[in-house]
Each structure stands twice: as C-alpha cells, then as structure tokens.
Amino acid sequence: MKRSLTSAVALIALGLGAQNAQAQTVNIDFESGTPGKSVEGPGAIHPLLTIDSPGQAVVFGEKNGSTPLMYGAPSPQNTPGGCLGNPGGFVRDGKSVYGQGFGDAQKTNDFTFTFAENTVATMFSVNMLDFGDFNPDKAANHEVQMVAYDAKGAEVTRHVLSYKSAEVANPPEYAEAGDACLAKPGQPGNYTFRVQGQGIKKVRLHVVAGADPNIGFDNISFTTTAGEQLWLENQSNTPITSKTVLEQGKPYRLTMQGTYSMWQLFTTPGSRSGKPEPTPMFPSAKGANGLVGLDPEFLFAWPSGTAFNVSTEPVPRRSALIEVSVDGGKTWKHPTTKDAFNPEHKYTYELTGAGNALQVRTIDKPVGDNYGRVQITVQPGT
Structure with a gap:
C-alpha cells in the first residue's frame, strides 16, 4: 500500500561513536508529491538523496487532465500516467487510488542520484514504465543503463536493459511488452533497475540507444550503509x-x-x-x-x-x-x-x-x- 512520499523501513541503530549514521532502507513512492513540482536538488524527495537531470525531473500523476504528461497507457485508452507503480491500479477502502511517480518533462530521461555527505548505499532500485511501445527513431537496438559509482567516481556495478525490435515507430512485438499497464514485470514497459554493491555514492540512469521518450519512473528504494x-x-x-x-x-x-x-x-x-x-x-x-x-x-x-x-x-x-x-x-x-x-x-x-x-x-x-x-x-x- 502506498502511504507517503518516503517511508523508512527496518532502521538499525548501531550505536557508533559520537554521532551515528544509521543503516536504513528507504522507499519513495511519490504519492504525497504535487504534480509538476520538481524532484531535483538536495533533499527535494529525501534528506539523503539528490536527483539531478539535464532535463526537468518532476512529479506526475495517473489521471485524466494531469500535467505534465509523460506517457499514456493502456493503449488505446492512453490514460495519462496509467498504472503508475501498480499495473491495473489498486483499491483502498473501496475507493480507487491514483498513482504518482516522476519523469522528465523535457524527455531527455537522464537522471543522476547522489547520496548525501557521509552517506553511501549498498542497494538502489527504481521502476521504469511504458518503455518500448514508441520508437520514434525506428531503431533496431535499444539500451538503458543504470550505473553505480563510488565516492571517487569508480564504477561499482551496473544494470543494463538491452533488446532488439522491429525498425518501425510502433514495434508490434512491444505493443503490450512496452505498455505500462499491459507489460509483465521484467518487460521494458514495467522494468525495475537494481544495483547492489559496497560504497555506492552516485547512480546514473540513462537511455543509451533506441529511446522511447514517453516514459515514467516510480518506486525508488535504497539501503544506506551504517557508518x-x-x-x-x-x-x-x-x-x-x-x-x-x-x-x-x-x-x-x-x-x-x-x-x-x-x-x-x-x-x-x-x-x-x-x-x-x-x-x-x-x-x-x-x-x-x-x-x-x-x-x-x-x-x-x-x-x-x-x-x-x-x-x-x-x-x-x-x-x-x-x-x-x-x-x-x-x-x-x-x-x-x-x-x-x-x-x-x-x-x-x-x-x-x-x-x-x-x-x-x-x-x-x-x-x-x-x-x-x-x-x-x-x-x-x-
């Protein structure tokens, strides 16, 4: 169940030194965000995380008339932000609850996530939605990378989504697999990137080839290291x-x-x-x-x-x-x-x-x- 913009889970106080940096897992679902509001800058979504983008990273919602518009799903209804974070929607207390996430209003879809001073992570994940059903460059090869770096800029690990498609604007084989509502978990339309390793200070998520500009993101999760x-x-x-x-x-x-x-x-x-x-x-x-x-x-x-x-x-x-x-x-x-x-x-x-x-x-x-x-x-x- 989505409850708030952030929720900290299983905090473990280790009692270390004059001041403790607790190990914690943080989940960010953007439900309490305001559509159109920026998620960039120190502390915009959580005190331990900064999001940067050469575009314009903002909150967006799953609702007709919601702006900014990142994508529409499922086809052919094309509800703005359809199935954000919960394919098919979900119900709470008998009432439908609309989802929210974040995306790039300028459609560059290049994001850098940096952890606060004296904070590193062992895990970082984020869900990408609606990638693959639109192929404006008619590309055959598609690749999205999420790369984790340590404090000195050395690569810790990476997670890569790579696949081929028909060289057409709307590849038929990804009409469902590239749709936020119709894709199964693990297909491009509903794909979770996850990196794990010691000393993660910064994570970059970006499209390398065969971009689908009309996409959105949701459900950031990370685990910080105790210090x-x-x-x-x-x-x-x-x-x-x-x-x-x-x-x-x-x-x-x-x-x-x-x-x-x-x-x-x-x-x-x-x-x-x-x-x-x-x-x-x-x-x-x-x-x-x-x-x-x-x-x-x-x-x-x-x-x-x-x-x-x-x-x-x-x-x-x-x-x-x-x-x-x-x-x-x-x-x-x-x-x-x-x-x-x-x-x-x-x-x-x-x-x-x-x-x-x-x-x-x-x-x-x-x-x-x-x-x-x-x-x-x-x-x-x-």
Missing part, C-alpha cells in the same frame, strides 16, 4: 577509539575533515607561510581559537619564528601529525591518500581491517596550546 562519526580533539594526545570493529581483511573508508593549529596565539604568518584561515572549521570547546594552518593531510600556514620558515619546500606541505592504528595500538602510522590539497580540507583514506577497533591520535607535544577538531567518518569500503 561511525568520531571527533579528534587536537588538545589531547589520548587516542580516540571507534566502536566499530574493522573486520579482518575487509576494506574500510576513512574520511577526515577539519582545520587546526599546534601553536598558541597564532597571529602573524611566517615569511614562507601560506595564507592561514581565521578560525578552525570545527572549533575546540575549550580555550581560544585563532588562526589555523593545518588540516588532516597538509600544513598550509604557520606563525613567524618557527623552523618551517627555513625550509624552501613548497606550500602546502604533507603533514603526518594524525596517526591511525588498526591493530589495537601496536603500530601507528599516518594513512596515505592521493587527494590533493583542497579548500574543504576533506580527505579520504583506504584501510584494511585487522580485527580491532580503529584508533586515531595526534602526535604533537605538548598539545595544551593546540585548538581545532577533526571530524572522522568510518564506513565500509569497496
């Missing part, structure tokens, strides 16, 4: 420890973001220093917070009177003041990343579990004059 958020206070040498145990041999992704200082009353930059930032991205709760020149991966500014002014090494310079341990504190090292210096001061590191919790520490001494915190997120990798 843990930690805070490293640079005023302490005491390691912080995750509640997550990094399983032996399994990949994990560590994200660190923030700026800090290891000097008290940093007021005047050194002669070879880069430009400091006025305050920490995440200020310390205690003590003064002034200029900063360090982030998790780079030293980009320092005060006058320090030894860094002697070196001619270019700025910013790699820094190893933050160390991690995956073996219970037996060994420590700064993790490696290929990420370049960036104004967001955010870097991603790949780790391999060793059957212990993650530990993170600052190795500067003394730390009493430090200020600024670093946000750390731990998630399963790929």
Whole structure:
C-alpha cells in the first residue's frame, strides 16, 4: 500500500561513536508529491538523496487532465500516467487510488542520484514504465543503463536493459511488452533497475540507444550503509577509539575533515607561510581559537619564528601529525591518500581491517596550546 512520499523501513541503530549514521532502507513512492513540482536538488524527495537531470525531473500523476504528461497507457485508452507503480491500479477502502511517480518533462530521461555527505548505499532500485511501445527513431537496438559509482567516481556495478525490435515507430512485438499497464514485470514497459554493491555514492540512469521518450519512473528504494562519526580533539594526545570493529581483511573508508593549529596565539604568518584561515572549521570547546594552518593531510600556514620558515619546500606541505592504528595500538602510522590539497580540507583514506577497533591520535607535544577538531567518518569500503 502506498502511504507517503518516503517511508523508512527496518532502521538499525548501531550505536557508533559520537554521532551515528544509521543503516536504513528507504522507499519513495511519490504519492504525497504535487504534480509538476520538481524532484531535483538536495533533499527535494529525501534528506539523503539528490536527483539531478539535464532535463526537468518532476512529479506526475495517473489521471485524466494531469500535467505534465509523460506517457499514456493502456493503449488505446492512453490514460495519462496509467498504472503508475501498480499495473491495473489498486483499491483502498473501496475507493480507487491514483498513482504518482516522476519523469522528465523535457524527455531527455537522464537522471543522476547522489547520496548525501557521509552517506553511501549498498542497494538502489527504481521502476521504469511504458518503455518500448514508441520508437520514434525506428531503431533496431535499444539500451538503458543504470550505473553505480563510488565516492571517487569508480564504477561499482551496473544494470543494463538491452533488446532488439522491429525498425518501425510502433514495434508490434512491444505493443503490450512496452505498455505500462499491459507489460509483465521484467518487460521494458514495467522494468525495475537494481544495483547492489559496497560504497555506492552516485547512480546514473540513462537511455543509451533506441529511446522511447514517453516514459515514467516510480518506486525508488535504497539501503544506506551504517557508518561511525568520531571527533579528534587536537588538545589531547589520548587516542580516540571507534566502536566499530574493522573486520579482518575487509576494506574500510576513512574520511577526515577539519582545520587546526599546534601553536598558541597564532597571529602573524611566517615569511614562507601560506595564507592561514581565521578560525578552525570545527572549533575546540575549550580555550581560544585563532588562526589555523593545518588540516588532516597538509600544513598550509604557520606563525613567524618557527623552523618551517627555513625550509624552501613548497606550500602546502604533507603533514603526518594524525596517526591511525588498526591493530589495537601496536603500530601507528599516518594513512596515505592521493587527494590533493583542497579548500574543504576533506580527505579520504583506504584501510584494511585487522580485527580491532580503529584508533586515531595526534602526535604533537605538548598539545595544551593546540585548538581545532577533526571530524572522522568510518564506513565500509569497496
């Protein structure tokens, strides 16, 4: 039964760290949306998901006179948006309920679905309706792809619909198989795309060949991955420890973001220093917070009177003041990343579990004059 625009199912609170990123399955049926209203942009349909399109992605409905018109079904009645999400319609409390979905008002049918910051998915699916009964290009080959990518843009997996048809505008063999109401599940007219894998950050759905422009979509579903958020206070040498145990041999992704200082009353930059930032991205709760020149991966500014002014090494310079341990504190090292210096001061590191919790520490001494915190997120990798 359709109930609302979004519904979260089987939420599992894992109790991880200072702030929990819960594992959850979300189903979006668009029933509470307003026909014609955009579904694009951060949080338009759900706080964890952003839809983008080079066209105009909007809500549409299953009803005569409903606009915008994406497709008509079944043939020959051609009810606008016929059988959206529930072929043949459905009944609740003895009354017919019209379905709603989303589509591209400009008929480009190219959508990108991106998950929110510090959120990745293990599954994403969406239902495509009414593809195949109209073939304006009279193409013989037809292909629609849904490709999942990780946070670095590498492909995780893909789901491809590919088939051949008669080279005519209305292929007779797809008069039913390409109709939203008459097609069986799994035929082009009622096809569900589904991708599964670890670390899915972005999904693109688009028509590659033999487009049927008059189509619609419904019933988005996705499952996010649990993660843990930690805070490293640079005023302490005491390691912080995750509640997550990094399983032996399994990949994990560590994200660190923030700026800090290891000097008290940093007021005047050194002669070879880069430009400091006025305050920490995440200020310390205690003590003064002034200029900063360090982030998790780079030293980009320092005060006058320090030894860094002697070196001619270019700025910013790699820094190893933050160390991690995956073996219970037996060994420590700064993790490696290929990420370049960036104004967001955010870097991603790949780790391999060793059957212990993650530990993170600052190795500067003394730390009493430090200020600024670093946000750390731990998630399963790929």
